[in-house]
Amino acid sequence: MGEFELIARYFTRPPAAGGMVARGVGDDCAVLDLGDRWLALTTDMLVEGRHFFAGAEPEALGHKALAVNLSDLAAAGAAPRCFFLALALPQADEVWLAAFSRGMLALADAHGCTLAGGDTTRSSAGGPLTICITAVGETPPGAALSRAGALVGDDLWVSGEVGDAALALERLRSAVAPAQAGAQCLCSTTLGPGLRRGDGALDAIRQRLDRPEPRVALGLRLRGLASSCIDVSDGLLGDLGHIRERSGVGAELLWSAVPRSPTLRAQPPEVEQRCALAGGDDYEVLFTAAPAQRDAVQTAGAAAGVAVKRIGRITAEPGCRVLDADGRMIDTAGLASFDHFAP
Amino acid sequence: MGEFELIARYFTRPPAAGGMVARGVGDDCAVLDLGDRWLALTTDMLVEGRHFFAGAEPEALGHKALAVNLSDLAAAGAAPRCFFLALALPQADEVWLAAFSRGMLALADAHGCTLAGGDTTRSSAGGPLTICITAVGETPPGAALSRAGALVGDDLWVSGEVGDAALALERLRSAVAPAQAGAQCLCSTTLGPGLRRGDGALDAIRQRLDRPEPRVALGLRLRGLASSCIDVSDGLLGDLGHIRERSGVGAELLWSAVPRSPTLRAQPPEVEQRCALAGGDDYEVLFTAAPAQRDAVQTAGAAAGVAVKRIGRITAEPGCRVLDADGRMIDTAGLASFDHFAP
Numbered sequence: 001m002g003e004f005e006l007i008a009r010y011f012t013r014p015p016a017a018g019g020m021v022a023r024g025v026g027d028d029c030a031v032l033d034l035g036d037r038w039l040a041l042t043t044d045m046l047v048e049g050r051h052f053f054a055g056a057e058p059e060a061l062g063h064k065a066l067a068v069n070l071s072d073l074a075a076a077g078a079a080p081r082c083f084f085l086a087l088a089l090p091q092a093d094e095v096w097l098a099a100f101s102r103g104m105l106a107l108a109d110a111h112g113c114t115l116a117g118g119d120t121t122r123s124s125a126g127g128p129l130t131i132c133i134t135a136v137g138e139t140p141p142g143a144a145l146s147r148a149g150a151l152v153g154d155d156l157w158v159s160g161e162v163g164d165a166a167l168a169l170e171r172l173r174s175a176v177a178p179a180q181a182g183a184q185c186l187c188s189t190t191l192g193p194g195l196r197r198g199d200g201a202l203d204a205i206r207q208r209l210d211r212p213e214p215r216v217a218l219g220l221r222l223r224g225l226a227s228s229c230i231d232v233s234d235g236l237l238g239d240l241g242h243i244r245e246r247s248g249v250g251a252e253l254l255w256s257a258v259p260r261s262p263t264l265r266a267q268p269p270e271v272e273q274r275c276a277l278a279g280g281d282d283y284e285v286l287f288t289a290a291p292a293q294r295d296a297v298q299t300a301g302a303a304a305g306v307a308v309k310r311i312g313r314i315t316a317e318p319g320c321r322v323l324d325a326d327g328r329m330i331d332t333a334g335l336a337s338f339d340h341f342a343p
Numbered sequence: 344m345g346e347f348e349l350i351a352r353y354f355t356r357p358p359a360a361g362g363m364v365a366r367g368v369g370d371d372c373a374v375l376d377l378g379d380r381w382l383a384l385t386t387d388m389l390v391e392g393r394h395f396f397a398g399a400e401p402e403a404l405g406h407k408a409l410a411v412n413l414s415d416l417a418a419a420g421a422a423p424r425c426f427f428l429a430l431a432l433p434q435a436d437e438v439w440l441a442a443f444s445r446g447m448l449a450l451a452d453a454h455g456c457t458l459a460g461g462d463t464t465r466s467s468a469g470g471p472l473t474i475c476i477t478a479v480g481e482t483p484p485g486a487a488l489s490r491a492g493a494l495v496g497d498d499l500w501v502s503g504e505v506g507d508a509a510l511a512l513e514r515l516r517s518a519v520a521p522a523q524a525g526a527q528c529l530c531s532t533t534l535g536p537g538l539r540r541g542d543g544a545l546d547a548i549r550q551r552l553d554r555p556e557p558r559v560a561l562g563l564r565l566r567g568l569a570s571s572c573i574d575v576s577d578g579l580l581g582d583l584g585h586i587r588e589r590s591g592v593g594a595e596l597l598w599s600a601v602p603r604s605p606t607l608r609a610q611p612p613e614v615e616q617r618c619a620l621a622g623g624d625d626y627e628v629l630f631t632a633a634p635a636q637r638d639a640v641q642t643a644g645a646a647a648g649v650a651v652k653r654i655g656r657i658t659a660e661p662g663c664r665v666l667d668a669d670g671r672m673i674d675t676a677g678l679a680s681f682d683h684f685a686p
Contacts, residue, residue, distance in 0.1 A: 006435050007463050010444040011428065021425050021457045030427070030460035034377055043460060045429035045475055049467030082364050085354065086388035086475045092349050101353040114364045117373035117386060120350050124392030124471045132388055132429045132475035
């Protein structure tokens with residue numbers, strides 16, 4: 001049973017009629033309808049040895065733990081307001097805590113997002129460091145973006161570049177101690193011990209893995225413009241799958257249009273494709289918009305200071321076809337998105 | 344460095360002026376001021392081997408994980424609206440998940456609290472089951488109860504009875520495998536493996552540990568009545584200490600008035616006192632109110648279907664004095680409240 005099936009079976013319930021929950025389980029954020037405004041809420045749990053290497057640099061980890069939540073708010077077009085931090089710590093290490101809170105609160109300050117509460121506890125004997133953040137954002141009534149809403153004929157867009165974080169992670173996994181490399185640490189965050197210097201090519205791309213910049217400003221400008229939106233955390237094809245499923249549509253993706261860095265383009269073709277299409281951990285936004293909005297989308301990207309690229313279109317035919325420059329289908333059957341509970 | 348000092352040093356910041364956070368770190372709930380209503384939010388993380396025994400009965404665990412959060416809402420006088428569930432699971436065990444979600448959603452339904460979102464992940468290899476819940480409640484503007492606000496001369500009240508959960512936990516700890524008993528599992532939740540039947544006295548009190556009933560109905564009726572309020576999770580004296588500190592007052596507690604079960608009264612005096620005054624895990628509410636409100640408080644308790652007991656008063660003299668029936672001070676220096684990071 002996969003992660004998504006598991007959630008659907010045991011933890012999905014329709015919101016109660018008349019309650020404040022306008023959208024529940026199944027999107028980047030849940031949405032509370034408070035009449036004159038909507039609140040978007042999201043929660044993410046990061047476990048040492050699973051989502052990040054043991055010994056991860058604490059300042060980067062503090063940044064990333066909040067960034068992945070702000071990325072969910074960005075995908076909902078919500079302005080960050082505040083967040084809650086629950087921590088299970090192996091020990092109370094002051095040097096670690098000072099660096100972790102510095103990284104986290106610097107990003108929070110940059111987005112005007114207040115640390116409003118939390119819970120600090122000790123993890124079980126020898127247990128992993130565990131971080132759970134719940135972030136709260138705000139939109140005008142009805143304005144929150146959603147995975148549902150993509151229409152046949154819409155353009156498919158993505159911000160920034162995809163695949164570098166996955167490439168950095170592949171390099172790190174081959175470099176870390178075998179015990180950690182074996183930990184299936186597939187959406188890990190930052191550097192393991194002893195990896196802070198050295199490999200020049202790794203240095204150039206690891207910022208994408210360690211310090212993702214949530215696309216908050218872009219998300220705000222996509223309100224009223226994008227017909228659907230999601231952040232790319234599980235991999236481009238996997239997250240496109242969530243849009244397709246929730247919107248009841250298919251998609252056609254142009255491989256040549258998918259934005260990727262020179263470093264990624266210099267990789268063997270199978271590595272390049274795997275990282276860009278199924279790598280995950282990019283924290284870009286993937287969204288759809290009507291063709292009439294092309295100029296407006298470009299303007300939104302420019303105003304937000306992030307490149308936006310048209311990479312395909314929404315189709316009536318279900319499924320997802322990835323096409324090469326000559327219009328031939330590329331076989332992506334071997335590219336699975338990350339699923340914590342895949343058999 | 345203790346848990347509370349640690350939170351204060353690295354994670355306490357004044358809410359930004361003009362933001363929606365009316366109350367931040369330092370109370371049972373944070374409060375968001377949304378103009379025509381306030382939202383109260385709280386988050387709690389439970390770690391296997393620390394907050395509950397490995398092998399804990401999943402239906403009871405699902406109940407308790409949500410109950411401890413609803414208890415925080417009760418202490419704020421907030422009506423539960425929705426909650427978010429983050430889970431790190433060692434494996435996707437369908438039988439376990441079905442029972443866990445049944446226990447959790449039954450309590451949620453009883454309080455009209457919608458599961459609005461969450462995150463499911465796999466814990467690290469061999470890592471502990473970890474549960475993090477964030478709950479959202481609502482009050483009218485300005486009506487949320489707080490730990491601050493107790494005034495000199497106010498009565499001190501507690502709901503229900505205290506100490507049974509701690510007694511049950513002491514019994515369980517002496518019965519479980521040494522490995523788990525050694526895990527400092529001091530605010531654990533439910534039964535370990537092989538402990539589902541047997542000890543009759545244990546059976547009678549273990550419901551208080553396994554299935555706490557959050558005092559939501561009472562909390563709602565204390566709005567406008569109580570001058571301060573907290574839920575008893577760390578132990579009566581420890582939680583009274585939070586009220587004293589936040590309100591800038593002292594307190595006098597009458598030991599003979601502290602409500603406790605016949606089972607607890609039958610224990611050796613030192614066990615009785617330790618469990619009732621410092622045991623924790625009671626999830627009763629401890630609150631203060633002006634003497635003029637005595638009848639109103641009794642009426643509130645009766646309407647909510649829970650006993651309320653006057654157990655002392657708020658004093659100008661700082662600190663907490665516990666008095667016996669003859670007015671002599673009881674030495675409580677050896678009774679420490681639970682602190683995850685106590686040296």
